[in-house]
Amino acid sequence: xxxxxxxxxxxxxxxxxxxxxxxxxxxxxxxxxxILGYVEQLSKLDTTGIQPTYQVTGLSNVWRDDKIIxxxxxxxxxxxxxxxxxxxQVKVPKVL
Amino acid sequence: MTISEVLTKIKDTSARAxxxxxxxxxxxxxxxxxxLSLTAERALxxxxxxxxxxxxxxxxxxxxxxxxxxxxxGAPTTAASKILENFNAPLQATAVEKLEAEGAICIxxxxxxxxxHGGSTENSAFGPTSNAFDKTRVAGGSxxxxxxxxxxxxxxxxxxxxxxxxxxxxxxxxxxxxxxxxYGAVSRYGVVAMASSTDVIGCFATNVSDAExxxxxxxxxxxxxMTTLPDFFEVQANSKTNQKIGLVKDFMTNDVDPEVREKVxxxxxxxxxxxxxxxEVSLPMAEYALAIYYxxxxxxxxxxxxxxxxxxxxxxxxxxxxxxxxxxxxxDQGFVTENKRRIMIGSYVLSSGFFDAYxxxxxxxxxxxxxxxxxxxxxxxxxxxxxxxxxxxxxxENTAEPIKMYLNDIMTVPTSLAGLPAISVPAGKNQxxxxxxVQLMGPMKSDAKIFALAKSMENK
Numbered sequence: 001x002x003x004x005x006x007x008x009x010x011x012x013x014x015x016x017x018x019x020x021x022x023x024x025x026x027x028x029x030x031x032x033x034x035i036l037g038y039v040e041q042l043s044k045l046d047t048t049g050i051q052p053t054y055q056v057t058g059l060s061n062v063w064r065d066d067k068i069i070x071x072x073x074x075x076x077x078x079x080x081x082x083x084x085x086x087x088x089q090v091k092v093p094k095v096l
Numbered sequence: 097m098t099i100s101e102v103l104t105k106i107k108d109t110s111a112r113a114x115x116x117x118x119x120x121x122x123x124x125x126x127x128x129x130x131x132l133s134l135t136a137e138r139a140l141x142x143x144x145x146x147x148x149x150x151x152x153x154x155x156x157x158x159x160x161x162x163x164x165x166x167x168x169x170g171a172p173t174t175a176a177s178k179i180l181e182n183f184n185a186p187l188q189a190t191a192v193e194k195l196e197a198e199g200a201i202c203i204x205x206x207x208x209x210x211x212x213h214g215g216s217t218e219n220s221a222f223g224p225t226s227n228a229f230d231k232t233r234v235a236g237g238s239x240x241x242x243x244x245x246x247x248x249x250x251x252x253x254x255x256x257x258x259x260x261x262x263x264x265x266x267x268x269x270x271x272x273x274x275x276x277x278x279y280g281a282v283s284r285y286g287v288v289a290m291a292s293s294t295d296v297i298g299c300f301a302t303n304v305s306d307a308e309x310x311x312x313x314x315x316x317x318x319x320x321x322m323t324t325l326p327d328f329f330e331v332q333a334n335s336k337t338n339q340k341i342g343l344v345k346d347f348m349t350n351d352v353d354p355e356v357r358e359k360v361x362x363x364x365x366x367x368x369x370x371x372x373x374x375x376e377v378s379l380p381m382a383e384y385a386l387a388i389y390y391x392x393x394x395x396x397x398x399x400x401x402x403x404x405x406x407x408x409x410x411x412x413x414x415x416x417x418x419x420x421x422x423x424x425x426x427x428d429q430g431f432v433t434e435n436k437r438r439i440m441i442g443s444y445v446l447s448s449g450f451f452d453a454y455x456x457x458x459x460x461x462x463x464x465x466x467x468x469x470x471x472x473x474x475x476x477x478x479x480x481x482x483x484x485x486x487x488x489x490x491x492x493e494n495t496a497e498p499i500k501m502y503l504n505d506i507m508t509v510p511t512s513l514a515g516l517p518a519i520s521v522p523a524g525k526n527q528x529x530x531x532x533x534v535q536l537m538g539p540m541k542s543d544a545k546i547f548a549l550a551k552s553m554e555n556k
Contacts, residue, residue: 017424019421035441038386039390047461051460051463055323057515064322073186083412093416
């Protein structure tokens with residue numbers, strides 16, 4: 001059964017962009033190990049030659065005209081959702 | 097409270113009186129914590145619009161509640177999370193718009209497990225919802241609040257979303273009808289996405305006809321949701337006689353609560369008395385459904401939840417200096433533990449090196465499950481079984497062990513993975529007075545057929 005280490009948890013957290021607090025790490029380590037242990041039962045199944053199912057309705061390539069759609073929402077309204085805005089742009093801290 | 101009773105009351109009094117009464121009931125039942133917010137101001141304004149004749153339609157003045165993962169005006173859309181605590185949606189979900197176009201009035205937004213991750217509504221960042229029949233027990237989930245307000249008679253119907261049982265299981269726990277539509281039947285535009293290949297929209301109501309009526313209104317192709325199917329839903333006036341119904345024996349093992357099995361068997365007897373034939377059938381892949389689900393769903397939701405980054409909308413962590421810190425702290429503070437657990441599982445199963453063993457294997461196993469359903473539906477019109485293995489459990493009973501909590505969805509997850517329609521209908525109560533639901537499942541796009549059968553069996 002898969003055993004997840006503390007370092008694994010921190011790596012997964014980093015991949016997931018989560019800065020976990022110390023109190024949560026051990027619990028998540030146990031839970032994730034148990035859940036992976038549970039789902040591992042699928043390895044018992046013989047799926048040789050079976051196609052994966054990614055979606056169930058068979059719809060594919062649903063096209064629309066390449067035109068601007070009016071959703072009835074203004075730029076101001078959308079920008080108003082952002083925590084920090086300047087000069088009609090979303091503001092973020094420095095990247096590096 | 098049925099929709100036709102409410103319409104009569106509106107005719108006898110006014111839409112305002114009816115909406116005011118719903119709001120009053122919502123406040124009187126605050127201790128259940130079924131609602132996260134009321135949209136009173138907007139609701140009363142719309143009620144006045146109905147009374148003055150400006151707003152009309154088949155549901156003119158009828159109050160309803162939406163699960164708080166539907167974008168709707170009048171209150172924030174929180175998804176029961178801290179990250180969206182103050183998010184005011186700039187648009188409304190198509191399902192809400194369609195109901196409003198018929199004159200329905202949204203009075204509030206219902207509690208859920210944060211981002212619909214859970215089966216008890218205990219994962220709400222704002223505290224759990226209590227069961228309508230026993231306040232020491234869970235509402236079920238993730239659409240727990242919607243089920244409870246319907247059961248308490250605050251509103252005649254409510255909207256929810258169902259990714260692996262999130263409408264059906266709380267419906268079963270609270271003695272109301274809960275509908276999981278065929279995948280693609282109802283537009284998901286404006287609903288907070290969880291797992292894109294299984295998420296569906298549906299409703300709660302106090303009887304099958306009402307649920308059917310609401311489903312008829314909200315279904316249909318939507319140009320804003322490319323995954324919606326061409327219109328197919330058409331109400332069937334009468335149910336086909338002499339149907340062949342399969343009782344899924346994999347859902348009736350000794351692990352399932354005896355009183356739940358008893359209620360299912362009673363329903364089966366009624367089906368037989370009504371002239372249908374019922375045979376035991378086997379769905380061996382059901383045993384693996386939960387394992388498939390807990391690979392595919394975390395994989396999809398970790399992608400869908402990547403958008404909550406504190407940049408374009410929602411809460412942003414304070415006191416951060418770099419972008420990396422902004423993402424990490426915002427998401428740590430904004431998600432509950434169950435969100436993090438699932439996001440991290442998703443990151444794990446999609447990691448290079450693990451992808452084939454987990455995600456690809458799960459998608460192949462999903463094909464095997466769908467093949468089994470298809471084979472059964474060559475012979476059987478409808479499948480039947482319990483909705484959940486037990487009646488509502490105690491608050492706190494399963495919170496320490498995620499897998500124990502997940503196992504509650506063992507009977508609802510298979511149809512979700514296959515995209516099939518299924519509804520939970522009340523089938524009586526156990527000795528302790530807790531409701532038990534029976535689940536009717538049909539082939540793709542057979543929603544109307546399931547309603548017709550369930551309707552013909554109601555009050556029998």
